[in-house]
Amino acid sequence: MSSQTSAIIDAYRRRTVHSARLAQQAVEVFPGGVTHDGRILEPYPIYVERAAGPRKWDVDGNEYVDYAGGHGALLLGHNHPLVVQAVAQQLQRGTHFGACHQPELEWGRWVQKLMPSAERVRFTSSGTEATMMAMRLARAFTGRPKIMRFLGHFHGWHDHAAFGVASHFDGTPTPGVLGEVATNVVLAPPGDVAGTRAVLDAHADIAAAIIEPTGASWGQVPVLPDFLEALRELTAERGVLLILDEVISGFRCSPGGAQQVYGIRPDLTTLAKILAGGLPGGAVVGRKEILGLLDVAEAAATGREKVPHQGTFNANPLSAVAGSTTLEIVSESDACQRANEYAARLREALSRVLRDERIPWVVYGSFSGFHVFTNPQRLEITAAEIEAGKFDHRVLKAPAPKSLAMKLRLGMMLHGVELFTWPGGPTSAVHTNDDLEQTADAFRQTIKLLRAEGEL
16 A cells, blocks of 8 residues: 555545455555456555446445446447346356357357458457467467567567566566577567668568557557558568457447547457456457458368367357347447547547646547656647657656656546556447536546646
8 A cells, every 4th residue: 555645645635445445455466466466556546336428336325437448348338228238148048168168159240240350260368368379379370480560559468468568678588487488579669660661671580460450559649541451461471360359449439449530451460358248358350361361171171280279268159148238239330430420529629728727748549549648848839749740659658756646636536537557548339418517527636636736
């Protein structure tokens, strides 16, 4: 627990007494008291009891407009009635058959219907597993050892993706990652066509390039469509597979993901979050001949050894029905458009607060996301310049002072709004005008609190 005191922290403690008690118990069970790094918050995180639509309630009865959004999984908000009904019905039939089942087939067909490049689908249990499998398939298919990643881009927590995201930008491994693994990962500058070409030309043994198509960490460091087009050309010319990591952007930017919006056809795509309708689930999709390495017969027919892949909860029936129901709603409604439009209005409302309060921060983003850049270096910078790709991870991922970042989130929570850790968040199709007005007012009131404490 933090010993730091302030009016914001004191008010938070008074409102969250039961969360504090649970947090004290949690440190005796979990490292740091949490089960996900994204839930770290000083002096302690809230403990949520229930959720519905765009809102959730903690164990102390406090209500929040939610911008954590199930870490981006809840395009339809919490507990969409049709998803809940589908899962409840499946619960009566069984949660794990240890066998093939019809719901997994229906789920896979929905993915193929919406995702332009999904000639074949292989389900996993998470986005991290999906990117790990995509990289393995790429190495097996090409016979090359190296993976090209882009500085600041997040692809899960496995060994090939555990550095060059928020630290170790020089390519050195983070703790527990073998140096031999790190030397087979090449980090390239996103948005820099010449720099990326030079990296590719310097390494003839690159199997695949993997990238978040909207930019690092859901567009926190944007990537422009022109760069994606150039990357597709550069990789195709060299026999390097292109992997689009659409774990966040898939079924969110549009029903067919960012690749549908930008007209980019990758060799492989990784999916999760919205894919499983708020339950655990991920997938690798892409060209038939690449995913054929998972097929005993197809691998043998091409003279290759099959790539083994297990996973106790791959395509489990509950995730399958939640995913199918969600993807059907995404396909047949304007859910993506509503979330995108809400985010655009929210970004403008928060920017208006900054202008009124004369705070040199910037609110920006694309599609159904928003980011609050606290501008620790006090640069002359605009949202248009950020979205045009003029600043890289060294600027946009530079950490704000810890106390400021913490108090910003706590202050918003005091006014009934929970931001995600960026700070910012994904929006949903069910956020309302009332949610927007409350969020903008919470932002204004929090800035006043921060100013009163000398943080601004």
